[in-house]
Amino acid sequence: xxxxxxxxxxxxxxxxxxxxxxxxxxxxxxxxxxxxxxxxxxxxxxxxxxxxxxxxxxxxxxxxxxxxxxxxxxxxxxxxxxxxxxxxxxxxxxxxxxxxxxxxxxxxxxxxxxxxxxxxxxxxxxxxxxxxxxxxxxxxxxxxxxxxxxxxxxxxxxxxxxxxxxxxxxxxxxxxxxxxxxxxxxxxxxxxxxxxxxxxxxxxxxxxxxxxxxxxxxxxxxxxxxxxxxxxxxxxxxxxxxxxxxxx
Amino acid sequence: xxxxxxxxxxxxxxxxxxxxxxxxxxxxxxxxxxxxxxxxxxxxxxxxxxxxxxxxxxxxxxxxxxxxxxxxxxxxxxxxxxxxxxxxxxxxxxxxxxxxxxxxxxxxxxxxxxxxxxxxxxxxxxxxxxxxxxxxxxxxxxxxxxxxxxxxxxxxxxxxxxxxxxxxxxxxxxxxxxxxxxxxxxxxxxxxxxxxxxxxxxxxxxxxxxxxxxxxxxxxxxxxxxxxxxxxxxxxxxxxxxxxxxxxxxxxxxxxxxxxxxxxxxxxxxxxxxxxxxxxxxxxxxxxxxxxxxxxxxxxxxxxxxxxxxxxxxxxxxxxxxxxxxxxxxxxxxxxxxxxxxxxxxxxxxxxxxxxxxxxxxxxxxxxxxxxxxxxxxxxxxxxxxxxxxxxxxxxxxxxxxxxxxxxxxxxxxxxxxxxxxxxxxxxxxxxxxxxxxxxxxxxxxxxxxxxxxxx
Ligand code: SF4
Numbered sequence: 071x072x073x074x075x076x077x078x079x080x081x082x083x084x085x086x087x088x089x090x091x092x093x094x095x096x097x098x099x100x101x102x103x104x105x106x107x108x109x110x111x112x113x114x115x116x117x118x119x120x121x122x123x124x125x126x127x128x129x130x131x132x133x134x135x136x137x138x139x140x141x142x143x144x145x146x147x148x149x150x151x152x153x154x155x156x157x158x159x160x161x162x163x164x165x166x167x168x169x170x171x172x173x174x175x176x177x178x179x180x181x182x183x184x185x186x187x188x189x190x191x192x193x194x195x196x197x198x199x200x201x202x203x204x205x206x207x208x209x210x211x212x213x214x215x216x217x218x219x220x221x222x223x224x225x226x227x228x229x230x231x232x233x234x235x236x237x238x239x240x241x242x243x244x245x246x247x248x249x250x251x252x253x254x255x256x257x258x259x260x261x262x263x264x265x266x267x268x269x270x271x272x273x274x275x276x277x278x279x280x281x282x283x284x285x286x287x288x289x290x291x292x293x294x295x296x297x298x299x300x301x302x303x304x305x306x307x308x309x310x311x312x313x314x315x316x317x318x
Numbered sequence: 319x320x321x322x323x324x325x326x327x328x329x330x331x332x333x334x335x336x337x338x339x340x341x342x343x344x345x346x347x348x349x350x351x352x353x354x355x356x357x358x359x360x361x362x363x364x365x366x367x368x369x370x371x372x373x374x375x376x377x378x379x380x381x382x383x384x385x386x387x388x389x390x391x392x393x394x395x396x397x398x399x400x401x402x403x404x405x406x407x408x409x410x411x412x413x414x415x416x417x418x419x420x421x422x423x424x425x426x427x428x429x430x431x432x433x434x435x436x437x438x439x440x441x442x443x444x445x446x447x448x449x450x451x452x453x454x455x456x457x458x459x460x461x462x463x464x465x466x467x468x469x470x471x472x473x474x475x476x477x478x479x480x481x482x483x484x485x486x487x488x489x490x491x492x493x494x495x496x497x498x499x500x501x502x503x504x505x506x507x508x509x510x511x512x513x514x515x516x517x518x519x520x521x522x523x524x525x526x527x528x529x530x531x532x533x534x535x536x537x538x539x540x541x542x543x544x545x546x547x548x549x550x551x552x553x554x555x556x557x558x559x560x561x562x563x564x565x566x567x568x569x570x571x572x573x574x575x576x577x578x579x580x581x582x583x584x585x586x587x588x589x590x591x592x593x594x595x596x597x598x599x600x601x602x603x604x605x606x607x608x609x610x611x612x613x614x615x616x617x618x619x620x621x622x623x624x625x626x627x628x629x630x631x632x633x634x635x636x637x638x639x640x641x642x643x644x645x646x647x648x649x650x651x652x653x654x655x656x657x658x659x660x661x662x663x664x665x666x667x668x669x670x671x672x673x674x675x676x677x678x679x680x681x682x683x684x685x686x687x688x689x690x691x692x693x694x695x696x697x698x699x700x701x702x703x704x705x706x707x708x709x710x711x712x713x714x715x716x717x718x719x720x721x722x723x724x725x726x727x728x729x730x731x732x733x734x735x736x737x738x739x740x741x742x743x744x745x746x747x748x749x750x751x752x753x754x755x756x757x758x759x760x761x762x763x764x765x766x767x768x769x770x771x772x773x774x
Contacts, residue, residue: 260668263323
């Protein structure tokens with residue numbers, strides 16, 4: 071039986087980047103999932119949580135559990151929102167077995183492809199120099215890849231999937247996993263630092279020869295592409311699911 | 319004092335300097351990476367250090383008594399200070415008793431925390447910082463901007479200018495060797511003339527009553543061996559249980575701080591030298607209160623290596639002074655609000671929550687999670703600006719009502735693309751100052767789903 075997947079599309083992807091949701095859906099269906107998009111979902115509450123307004127998160131966390139608890143898996147094209155659900159909901163659910171179960175079956179998109187569906191090779195051709203921006207929450211909260219701070223063997227689901235596509239060359243950065251500076255409300259509250267961080271990431275990708283900039287998180291890319299477009303840099307920005315879907 | 323975003327923006331205005339600052343610190347972070355990758359047991363060491371320190375913090379009273387007993391048995395005078403005022407009074411009292419008017423001090427962030435220098439100066443005592451970087455900022459009458467490299471924000475041209483003015487070196491000199499030599503000659507005089515030496519403490523050993531001071535310049539040794547009075551000032555969290563534990567911490571400290579295998583000098587003090595006096599001042603200043611908090615206790619594990627500053631993408635670009643706190647960077651943004659939440663309310667938000675600090679920290683403090691917890695605390699204490707609170711309330715309310723959310727999204731997507739540029743990009747839109755907004759699509763994902771998927 072095909073796994074019944076609840077598609078968790080973060081609010082800003084729903085409203086601003088529908089093509090990312092569509093690409094995610096296509097790939098999951100391509101690999102045989104029975105995907106459903108529960109209509110009543112809105113936002114996981116991350117913006118409020120990151121501002122310290124946890125009172126405002128509680129009702130959203132409870133809604134989220136109700137909406138998604140019946141699926142075999144919950145899959146989301148954003149490491150940051152997955153990390154919110156898995157790591158920052160605990161205070162709203164004391165000893166709740168349904169939440170414990172939800173934690174175990176909520177996955178970031180590439181993580182689900184690799185670790186649950188066992189996808190090792192993606193079809194198609196993408197003859198480009200691809201720059202992979204390591205979104206921090208996927209990296210240091212969900213541990214979807216090794217980071218440059220911790221001593222240990224290197225690994226990474228997203229990079230492996232990208233490199234399995236014919237023609238893809240992942241570029242080598244001077245700072246492999248520095249934060250882009252989005253950081254949610256940080257992007258506005260600390261505008262000067264945020265933009266300088268973003269600009270520095272863009273420069274690093276430029277010097278590395280990146281043609282297509284990608285990431286697990288559209289939020290990082292919204293920030294980076296905002297800078298790329300303002301400065302009219304010749305770098306195309308795509309969410310990783312869009313690259314996969316374009317290769318289908 | 320303005321909040322962090324303002325001070326940070328002012329620092330970044332000089333883009334070249336901000337880049338230079340970022341790169342200088344990234345260089346130190348890279349050296350750290352090289353050094354730690356040579357030790358396959360690095361993560362094990364971190365784990366051990368974290369456990370030892372957690373043990374210390376949860377057994378503080380017992381270990382402090384053990385330390386006091388063993389130190390006294392070695393002939394050390396032990397003093398207890400509840401806060402900065404008491405600390406300064408104790409130090410001044412000792413100096414006064416010995417009729418000391420000239421003191422040299424090796425680097426100690428604790429005495430910065432207590433503002434000891436201005437206190438002693440007010441009482442007619444000359445106090446000279448002998449760590450080169452700290453002495454430079456002292457000459458400028460400024461505090462350190464970094465806890466390991468106090469003058470990291472100053473360029474060599476500026477040091478040349480400062481030395482020319484204060485020491486009479488050649489105008490326009492920038493050669494580090496020449497400038498260091500000038501500093502050396504000047505400081506030599508101070509070392510020789512001093513009647514007492516003050517040091518900080520990196521590790522105090524409960525089991526032996528001794529302590530260790532780590533420096534790269536040997537200035538702690540010199541400052542304490544040329545005279546007969548040594549006062550060591552330490553925070554009560556600087557304890558470790560056994561001398562053996564040093565083998566963990568000395569390996570972690572220098573590698574994390576500068577990428578060196580070990581600091582050039584690790585000076586061990588076990589009792590006073592013959593004919594000399596040794597005093598230790600143990601300072602609380604809010605530490606025992608932190609040790610009672612489940613959420614923030616782990617911040618007392620800190621060994622002040624500064625790795626979290628060197629790696630912090632915000633610190634590197636905003637400079638130490640933008641934190642307006644004795645200890646800047648991630649750990650300072652936890653310790654600052656613990657002391658005065660109102661004064662330092664912006665610090666927990668001076669963070670993109672990237673988590674790099676947590677992963678470099680040699681004693682495994684979950685820094686970015688503690689910063690997030692501080693944000694909550696600031697909201698609970700009513701220190702979050704009303705506009706922020708209100709917008710989050712409204713957003714949560716809207717997100718609980720899917721139809722409202724759909725409607726708001728649709729409105730925005732149909733209006734924004736038709737707005738003239740000046741309405742979108744102006745001083746009210748911080749996003750758009752240096753960034754384009756995303757293109758607002760005609761259709762949301764859920765609308766697309768309705769049309770293309772659901773009736774499949
Ligand atoms: S918090 Fe950790 S990384 Fe930062 S100074 Fe303290 S020990 Fe070093």
